[in-house]
Amino acid sequence: MALRRSAAKRHGLPTVVQLRLTPAPAQADALAAAVLLCNQAATVVSRLAWQHRVFAVVELHRLAYYPVRAQVAGLGAQAAVRAIARVAAAYANRRASKKRAHIFRPHGAVPYDARLMSFNRDARMVSLWTPTGRVTVAYTGRPEDLKAIDALPVGEADLICRRGVWLLQVALTLPKPTVREPVGGFVGVDQGVANLAVTGDGVVLPGPALPGPVGGNGHVRTLRQRRHRQRRRFQRRTLHNWAFAQQITFTRYKAARAGVAFLLVDPAYTSQACPDCGCVARANRPARGRFVCTRCGLAGHADYIAARNIAARGVAGWAVINQPHATGLLSPRRDRESKPPASTSGS
Numbered sequence: 099m100a101l102r103r104s105a106a107k108r109h110g111l112p113t114v115v116q117l118r119l120t121p122a123p124a125q126a127d128a129l130a131a132a133v134l135l136c137n138q139a140a141t142v143v144s145r146l147a148w149q150h151r152v153f154a155v156v157e158l159h160r161l162a163y164y165p166v167r168a169q170v171a172g173l174g175a176q177a178a179v180r181a182i183a184r185v186a187a188a189y190a191n192r193r194a195s196k197k198r199a200h201i202f203r204p205h206g207a208v209p210y211d212a213r214l215m216s217f218n219r220d221a222r223m224v225s226l227w228t229p230t231g232r233v234t235v236a237y238t239g240r241p242e243d244l245k246a247i248d249a250l251p252v253g254e255a256d257l258i259c260r261r262g263v264w265l266l267q268v269a270l271t272l273p274k275p276t277v278r279e280p281v282g283g284f285v286g287v288d289q290g291v292a293n294l295a296v297t298g299d300g301v302v303l304p305g306p307a308l309p310g311p312v313g314g315n316g317h318v319r320t321l322r323q324r325r326h327r328q329r330r331r332f333q334r335r336t337l338h339n340w341a342f343a344q345q346i347t348f349t350r351y352k353a354a355r356a357g358v359a360f361l362l363v364d365p366a367y368t369s370q371a372c373p374d375c376g377c378v379a380r381a382n383r384p385a386r387g388r389f390v391c392t393r394c395g396l397a398g399h400a401d402y403i404a405a406r407n408i409a410a411r412g413v414a415g416w417a418v419i420n421q422p423h424a425t426g427l428l429s430p431r432r433d434r435e436s437k438p439p440a441s442t443s444g445s
Contacts, residue, residue, distance in 0.1 A: 111273075111274050113270050113355075115246050117268060119224070128231065129226065132226070133206075133208050133259065136180070137203060137204050137205070139166050139173050143158070143166050143181050145199045146158075146161060147189065149161065149199075153189040153190070154186065158218065159182050160188050165270035166178055172233050174229075176227070180210075191272065209254055210266075214227040218234075222236060223236055224266065227250050247268065250272065255267060275357035277358070277359050284361065284408075284409045284412030285299065286298035286408030286411075288344065288405040295406075346423040365404070368411070369404040369407075370383055371404060372393065389402075
């Protein structure tokens with residue numbers, strides 16, 4: 099019978115909180131031994147998986163469970179199970195590009211699940227499996243992280259030693275708030291090459307590192323050009339690299355946590371359309387970063403104009419997805435008929 103995730107996990111928002119452990123010297127030695135042993139076991143399983151070309155977790159469990167427990171002394175049953183699942187996950191996305199078996203770093207992060215750890219929330223203590231027996235260690239953290247640990251179900255965790263400091267990164271599921279109706283409209287965000295991102299109110303993102311209005315950001319452009327040259331050496335594309343997708347993912351996640359409506363719209367011709375009179379023409383872009391409407395004379399930075407148009411499309415898109423029988427998804431693809439007609443501005 100297939101196992102189903104709980105309703106909280108299906109409809110909640112995954113997040114990770116970081117706790118700082120304060121082990122005694124003997125406890126730290128036991129944790130270090132656990133990290134070394136689990137990484138050794140993962141490497142053994144990885145070599146077996148590569149040798150037999152078995153990468154699915156169930157088949158790999160049948161192949162490697164008893165051999166890895168025989169080869170790695172002191173490895174517990176559940177620790178072996180987690181090592182096998184870890185290897186299967188490591189090969190899941192990168193198997194085609196790998197030329198040899200994956201080797202796990204001796205001091206890399208080690209996953210712990212509910213059978214390998216348990217929390218005493220009242221005492222702020224966590225019990226962790228080690229080859230020499232469980233150790234109970236006190237933990238501290240930010241107030242909001244401790245509050246989340248106290249109130250929410252705990253998922254898997256990663257045990258990490260970073261420059262002599264022991265950390266436990268714990269996965270939690272936050273309750274998803276109801277999305278509020280965008281009564282005041284949307285804030286449009288235009289992603290581009292000359293600027294990382296520009297909002298509809300004229301602010302250049304990302305925040306404190308690059309403050310100020312749209313104009314006078316030559317240093318941003320220089321930085322992006324240098325990054326583009328570096329990416330080009332790795333055969334990346336300017337407008338479809340990881341940074342834009344990551345920014346969208348982070349923004350969507352943060353908006354969901356705050357109950358803020360988030361919508362992707364088709365950005366076609368947003369930098370050629372006038373948000374005041376609706377004129378769409380290539381002539382509205384006399385220069386790369388410049389917009390001048392040939393009909394009404396509206397002038398400004400092209401990224402700022404595009405962000406205003408994106409905000410307007412967000413309002414229209416929100417109305418569409420809230421109609422009955424709507425799918426809730428706006429297709430980013432457009433057909434040939436979606437191209438706007440030529441401008442009638444007489445230019």
